Amino acid sequence: MKTHMSALLLITLAIPVYAHSTSMEDQSQLITAAPDPASNRYFQPPQESELPDNAFGKLIQEGRALFVDTKNRAPDYVGNGLACANCHLEQGRKANSAPLWAAYTMYPAYRKKNNKVNSYAERLQGCFVYSMNGKAPAADGPIIAALTAYSYWLATGAPTGQELAGRAYPNVPEPEGGYDLVKGEQVYTAQCAICHGANGEGQKSDQDYVFPPLWGADSFNWGAGMHRINTAAAFIKENMPLGKGGTLSDEDAWHVAAFMNSHERPQDPRLVDGSVEKTRIKYHANDGVNLYGQTINGQTLGQ
């Protein structure tokens, strides 16, 4: 109940921000209008118990398993310690956390990111290349087939080509006077380090990451959407600390997002001529707020 209230409040507060916010953000397939504040009813995906007991149901379950246990189930295509479900909460079901049911129905779509019309399979491949810092599974192979089936099933009954409320992480306005890395570190130490570790390294149980690494070699690369501070702030505000989404202030969400994304991480796979500066100009200069190719504490990020 309380959550609904604050979600509603958040939406209401977020409206004026949309007007002057990021035309520069590379999410050109997103329609950036604010969700209807009068409606706190989101699309409801089907329940797992409704899955048919046949080959189709089995493929969907495979997709769901891949989604939550990505590294173990697609080891050849995952180059870091993340799982799809780290960013898409509740196994890709949660509204305002980039749910699969809202993504599936919007493809094929043009994306500035690769300057072409992408199929849903190509969109999923992009996740593997950037967010998972790995390799694209074949578009007609079993991994994409399973993830597509899972997405399709979650979107059962949803209209195609129509932006659904709750599709994105709701925008969070940048603090007046900008973000502050020192404050971000304080927020990180107080709220995040207990799970993600003092140095953003995540935490494992046996071989499996339970808490994902936030920067460094085992995290998402510089081409992932989450490297944008504005995107990370929106994700963090909505979802972090896990189970306590909406408790950080807008300012703290930005500060800590900036702190996270002021650290080194794997190179952008689109690297142009081996040059960070050329890559920055081509892919990062007009991609929201990000620190790729910029110098922080004497170190240029993206090396």
Add this chain to the structure above:
Amino acid sequence: MTVSRLFFAGLLLALSAPAMATDPQDVYTQGGANAAAMACVTCHGVNAEGLPAAGFPRIGGLPAGYMRKQLADYASGTRTNPIMQPIASALSPEEIHQVAQTLTDKPWPEVARIGRAAAAQSLGETLALRGAWERNIPECVACHGPGGAGVGVAFPPLAGQSTQYLSSQLNAWRQGTRKNDPNDLMGHIARSMTDAEVQAVSAYFAGLTETGAAQ
């Protein structure tokens, strides 16, 4: 994992045996220098496996950092319990350090590493592996690890504990009588749980090990 832990535990025992005479006494089996610091073995069992019927938890194999924090919290009153508070208050910092180390070297039972990819049918399984996100309850395994095996020093193992202990702790968080978790991470979840969920999820994790179940 367990084998090597057992090996090291055995090695430690072998190495420490001759030293007993000159070393400070073993807190676990003999208690602290202050008589109020009763020997842990009295209630927690020879192998620190706990006593489910009485609600005494398994403590052998818990991370030393977690044990030190709990004992410090009992001593300061941040965690309350009529039996443990006087005991923890009577232990010296050195004794706390020693007993935490003794305990962490003991083996924790083997846990089936069941994660979110597994099927979930019952209420307990569903809460553990799917959560109840409409109430902001994450999957238990999202923090406590596959099979509730525990993660780091702040997220203790759940499998291996008894239904009685797990449900009593969840209920303590719901009632606000336990609140020594970092940033209310457990408290806010427990307060959103129903009686039936507390019972079901406690029984679920207790049932994941041969020795932790309601046996």
